[in-house]
Amino acid sequence: MPTRKQEKVVSLKEITVACQECSLNEICLPVGIDKNDMEQLDAIIDRKRPLARGDHLFKVGDRFRALYAVRSGSLKTFATSEDGQEQVMGFQLPGELVGLDAIAHNNHPLTARALETTSVCEIPFDQLEALSTQLPDLQRQMLRVMSQEIHDDEQSMLALGQRSAEERLAAFLISLSNRYRRRGFSSTQFNLTMSRGDIGNYLGLALETVSRLFTRFQNEGLLKVERRHIELLDRDRLCQFSSANCDADNPVSRT
């Protein structure tokens, strides 16, 4: 570490990047908002100290106060059934918003937990709402983001409802690949920040099934996997396996 920290608040100031300079501002909430307006949005955003792996951003039942945008790292969101079982509902990468499902009832139906060291931008919802009435572009973007979330959830439902285990895992990997690419990372090599259990849980599969599929995909030359490091060797064939429209998941082209 470069040890720039001079005092305590200053160090926080340094890792703080305003929306205007944030590399994610083209895929995050500020999409479609002009520079001046972005300053106003920036002003209501609170950058918190990073979460450590395993920390909770919020828990089921917590009062809803703010939305969160992932700045770096990753999260998983999950519901907990009465017997303590988790159901993973999604994984959030940088630029993605968390907590949208809490607006309706003013409390969080899911828990969000950091999968690794993760920093987020906190966006107080009442201020966001107030600002939206003044900035039509912001209002529009909010609706877009929520619509996209609905669309993504529908894609997940589709996968869970009528795809085989192999199709689900292939689609999951392609989706991750697309999301990493969009963020400027490699689309063919990346590290999974979630466990096999989390993946299986999310995809509605037993973790053993996920493990077996990774082995099989590797034997078939589709990818190379070593613990959590993934290298996609034959992305096209993997795409076919997923029997999903692989480009549809990836609206980057619309920019």
Next chain:
Amino acid sequence: MPTRKQEKVVSLKEITVACQECSLNEICLPVGIDKNDMEQLDAIIDRKRPLARGDHLFKVGDRFRALYAVRSGSLKTFATSEDGQEQVMGFQLPGELVGLDAIAHNNHPLTARALETTSVCEIPFDQLEALSTQLPDLQRQMLRVMSQEIHDDEQSMLALGQRSAEERLAAFLISLSNRYRRRGFSSTQFNLTMSRGDIGNYLGLALETVSRLFTRFQNEGLLKVERRHIELLDRDRLCQFSSANCDADNPVSRT
């Protein structure tokens, strides 16, 4: 504009009910909007001639122009895979909005088809957006509705991901029951407007499985089923079967 269309479509005028007088205005888009504002909302809404069973409200790929609120009847929304297979994503009852997933990309990712004679209110989206900037309550309600949709989709994902066939069907029936009750219909007797195939498709089950489960539920005294007519005899036990928090689906209590 107080100009109710005077000539032209007299028959339509008769079936037209303004939001202010609509029995659904407490569960539909106008929730939380005061009388004056409701008039403005009402003014942009277009009431179309009813759809016949099997008619499409919109199809996959159609340009997104408007949201729709079901006024009477019911719809199903579904995606179509390249080989022509349907995947049912949901069923819409009176008071529910359709098309929210289309905002992000300006075209409809799903097809919506009437399951019976169905009338809808068409809400042109650009006008709705413009109006929302003037009516904070409307903006808030839009966000609430979309958040609720996200939440509902998450519940569906949960069911598809880790529930048995029996749990899924039980949860589906309870959900229908709750939704009918909220609309002032009986929560213990109703007609299914969708086929066994649709139900199975929606729940990620073969239609034969759905059929067998109906038979089994009936043999166990949980319900009485005759073709599409359902009578729930032991709602509590059905609730337990569904291993879902049956009240959570039913936010009617919040009113």
Next chain:
DNA sequence: CGATGACTTGACTGCTGTCAACGTGCGTGG
């Protein structure tokens, strides 16, 4: 009255879950 579509029921199969044992990497502490 036959055709059609929706639904039911039965027989069989197979995908995937469960249970269980084992391997592997990593951090901790002696």
Next chain:
DNA sequence: CCACGCACGTTGACAGCAGTCAAGTCATCG
């Protein structure tokens, strides 16, 4: 530095839930 424990991951054996295929029943409609 090594031993150990622990979490995570892999692999195998087996079973069962639900899918598929197929035949048969029922209601509706032309």
